[in-house]
Amino acid sequence: MGGYNSMNQPAASVRDEQKKDSFGAKLAKLLSDFSVHYMWEKKWFFIAMIVGAIMLSLPVPDGLSREAWIVLTMSLVATILFVTEPIPLPAVALLIILGQVLLLGSASSDVAKSLWNDSVLFIMGSLMLAVAVVKQKLDKRIAWIIVRITGTKTTRICFGISVVSGLLASFIGEHTVAAMMLPVGITLVTLTSDDPKKVRNLAAVLLFSIAYGCSVAGIGTPSGGARNAIMIGYWREFFYDPSNPETQRFIIDYVTWMMFAYPMFLIQLPFVTLILFLTFKPEYRDLSRAVVKLRAQVESEGPMKAADWVSIILFLLVLIGWIFVSDEVGMGTIAILGATAFLVAGLVRWEDINSGVNWGVVFLYGAAISLGIEMKETGAAQWVAENFLAMLAPIGANEGFGLWAAVSVLTTAVTNMMSNGAAVAVLGPVVLKVAVVAQESPIVIGFITAISSAFAYLTVVGTPACTIVYASGYLKTTDFLAVGWKMVVVSTIIMLLAAFVYWPFLGI
Amino acid sequence: MAETDIDLERLYEERRARYRVLVCVDGSDESYRGLEYASQLANNPNSDIILLYVRPIDQGLRSGGLQVRVARENMLSWGLELPGIKYLKKGLEQLMTGEGMASDWGEKITHTDIEGDPLGDNKIEYTNEGGRSIVLKLKTASTIAAGILDQYELGPYDLIILGDSGSWGGWAKSLWDPAVAEKVAMHAPCSVLVARELARGKGHLLCTDGSDHAMRMVKRSGVVAGKINSHLSVMSVALDVESEPDAQKNVDAAVTELKAMGVEPVNAFTRVGSPFEEIISAGEDYSFIVVGSDGRTGLKRFFMGSVAFKVMEHSKKSVIINR
The missing domain is CATH 3.40.50.620 (HUPs)
Structure with a gap:
């Protein structure tokens, strides 16, 4: 070992020299190291700020007010920050608030008020509900019900998992069900074989059945995902005028949404299993070994307890509330009521909710929606919409079917780069104005945007369900690309067909 | 405060006297081949091997506002292992079954919470009578490269071994999203081995x-x-x-x-x-x-x-x- 000690000699003497350095020199070195590293890590933050500063110092384009130009700049900067994430995303929300007060000159209290509305309340309430539902530990029972119905064949189990995950996710949100069902998928994999290399494809089909089953379901009802609630909020803010009964149709309630979107989710389901099995060839065609062991695990849980029944009943009540009374009291109120009921009944601890919900997200959506409404009020959305349409005109995509497809492709592209809720919050105001300028139905365009934002099958960050399933460590990012593009194509075709053939029957 | 400073100083001094190899495992074959190299290199009483797996901190927004830890806790309650632990255990097995490494190893487990996350940093230290130690470390960090470099700050190492994840790009790619190995090699103050197809015996x-x-x-x-x-x-x-x-x-x-x-x-x-x-x-x-x-x-x-x-x-x- 003598060699190593002698090797350490020069290094040690360097350290001694450093100790002798004056304090000032040390500080300077520390600062320069720090600032270089800091600048490098935060480069996108500075790039975004410089882009913003340049835009603000340029002359305002024709047809735009100074305020609209500021709002547009803020949106662009926020979008860059959403995609590159150099700073925590809730900090972007804070920047939006600061920008509205300092750059736009809005009154602080007005900005504060615009942060909360029913959509944001709904996002917060359903996240709290989501934690409460996951904590009920009903997942083993659900898994057992699935395999009892489907038998032990791999194809049938995967289809069963997609259907059940989807049906649940369409009501309680995709992230909830993904978190609940993830252990089910992994347990089936690990009970089949301990060696991950032998079950790679099996793991892929099982886990993607959960992730995509949940993702396609997220469009089904307003409570399927935050983005749906955001779109409903935009429709109300943009088009509803209490003094004009004509505009009543822009209040989309729970049942109306389901009539539009639920059939699409059901049609997509079989394609999920089909595409997965065409892409990954699972190593095992039959999972009877795993199923037998799973049964033993479930039986050790004992019969259903009173608390299990109470939580199921509470959840059904929330569902009934959303369907029947949410137009009167608001969807957010029902979600909050449900979360409160779980807390009062003692079925979930506040500590669990507190650590399970990312409150920054609630905040972020509030700020993004507030900025979206400013986009409309200052006329910035109108201006972007006109330019967007002028751009599409040469390829004939400025009206009708072409426009629908263009909006869908735009949303799919954006949503694969950032979370889909943020994508809808950013794009919503623009596409709704596009609809107005092009004299298309804002409801059809709005649905196309909200639904296309679920087509983030390509990347891990796209949909919540994909992110959660990826956290299991069994999937590679390239798996998402390999199977995702097929899902995007099939889903887009199904949606455009629905918009073309089915929605006209609903009287839009 | 002063006392802990002295303790840390002493710990660092002790560590400097030893030959410490940090092996980053990510489950890939390359990283285990790198580990094999480490076990040959550090097969003497004055060397320690530290196995590191870095898990990126979960981003709540990406999972729709529901923290990924809810899913992880659910996995734990099913008795499933979190990713990373599996890889570390495989590495340990490889080390302990290797020649000359099989001896009595004591076990010491420590756990550090990272920003209030109960699933934060975990550390298992195995030491034998000769004073050698093998450490398994599961670390949470904002990015994998940052985690590896942070680990260097915690205790000086003489060599960092990484498997090449294969995604090296040109200058533009490096600017946007440098590969982990590239980033670590760039910033690490000690020697770095990037393990690729390790055909052995060719010198x-x-x-x-x-x-x-x-x-x-x-x-x-x-x-x-x-x-x-x-x-x-x-x-x-x-x-x-x-x-x-x-x-x-x-x-x-x-x-x-x-x-x-x-x-x-x-x-x-x-x-x-x-x-x-x-x-x-x-x-x-x-x-x-x-x-x-x-x-x-x-x-x-x-x-x-x-x-x-x-x-x-x-x-x-x-x-x-x-x-």
Whole structure:
């Protein structure tokens, strides 16, 4: 070992020299190291700020007010920050608030008020509900019900998992069900074989059945995902005028949404299993070994307890509330009521909710929606919409079917780069104005945007369900690309067909 | 406060006296081959091996506002292992079943919460009577590269070993999203081994330019080669034919140095041409390419784009950057 000690000699003497350095020199070195590293890590933050500063110092384009130009700049900067994430995303929300007060000159209290509305309340309430539902530990029972119905064949189990995950996710949100069902998928994999290399494809089909089953379901009802609630909020803010009964149709309630979107989710389901099995060839065609062991695990849980029944009943009540009374009291109120009921009944601890919900997200959506409404009020959305349409005109995509497809492709592209809720919050105001300028139905365009934002099958960050399933460590990012593009194509075709053939029957 | 400072100082001093190898495992075959190299290199009472798996901190927004930890806790309550632990255990198994490593190992488990996350950093330390230790460490960090570099801050290491994840790109790609190995190699203050297809037994190729730093590198490699019974070869590249005698002189100096240490180089040769292209083509016939890099830090290294980095980026062989 003598060699190593002698090797350490020069290094040690360097350290001694450093100790002798004056304090000032040390500080300077520390600062320069720090600032270089800091600048490098935060480069996108500075790039975004410089882009913003340049835009603000340029002359305002024709047809735009100074305020609209500021709002547009803020949106662009926020979008860059959403995609590159150099700073925590809730900090972007804070920047939006600061920008509205300092750059736009809005009154602080007005900005504060615009942060909360029913959509944001709904996002917060359903996240709290989501934690409460996951904590009920009903997942083993659900898994057992699935395999009892489907038998032990791999194809049938995967289809069963997609259907059940989807049906649940369409009501309680995709992230909830993904978190609940993830252990089910992994347990089936690990009970089949301990060696991950032998079950790679099996793991892929099982886990993607959960992730995509949940993702396609997220469009089904307003409570399927935050983005749906955001779109409903935009429709109300943009088009509803209490003094004009004509505009009543822009209040989309729970049942109306389901009539539009639920059939699409059901049609997509079989394609999920089909595409997965065409892409990954699972190593095992039959999972009877795993199923037998799973049964033993479930039986050790004992019969259903009173608390299990109470939580199921509470959840059904929330569902009934959303369907029947949410137009009167608001969807957010029902979600909050449900979360409160779980807390009062003692079925979930506040500590669990507190650590399970990312409150920054609630905040972020509030700020993004507030900025979206400013986009409309200052006329910035109108201006972007006109330019967007002028751009599409040469390829004939400025009206009708072409426009629908263009909006869908735009949303799919954006949503694969950032979370889909943020994508809808950013794009919503623009596409709704596009609809107005092009004299298309804002409801059809709005649905196309909200639904296309679920087509983030390509990347891990796209949909919540994909992110959660990826956290299991069994999937590679390239798996998402390999199977995702097929899902995007099939889903887009199904949606455009629905918009073309089915929605006209609903009287839009 | 002062007392803990003294303790830390002492701990650092103790650590500096040992040869510590940090092996980053990510479940890939390359990372386990890197571990094999580490186990040969550190197979003596004065060396420690630290196995590290870095898990990126979960981003709540990406999972729709529901923290991923809800899913992780659910997995734990089913008795499932979190990703990473599996990889670390496999690495430990590989180490303990390896020759000469099987002896009595005591076990010590520590756990550190990271930002209130109960699934934060975990550490299992195995020590034997001789004072050697193997540490398994599961770390949470904002990015994988940052996690590895943070780990360096916690305790100095002599060598960091990484498997190459394969996604090296050009300058634009590095600017946008540098590969983990690239980032670590750029910022790490100690030697870095990027393990690629480790064809064993073909020896090390030392690339010298005659500088003091290169000579130190040669000296260290001599020690390492003796440890793992590997062959050594020396090369130097001349930019043009006129300066070839200089290159030959560099090679001769290195050979003399090695012979003085009792190591007989297999080949010693010079090439003429662009340094990094020649090194890469000559390196085809060896298991490892060893290059020296001077102590520049961070950005400077990035913008200067030294020969060492180009070799590291383009070679298909394992590369050791020696600092």
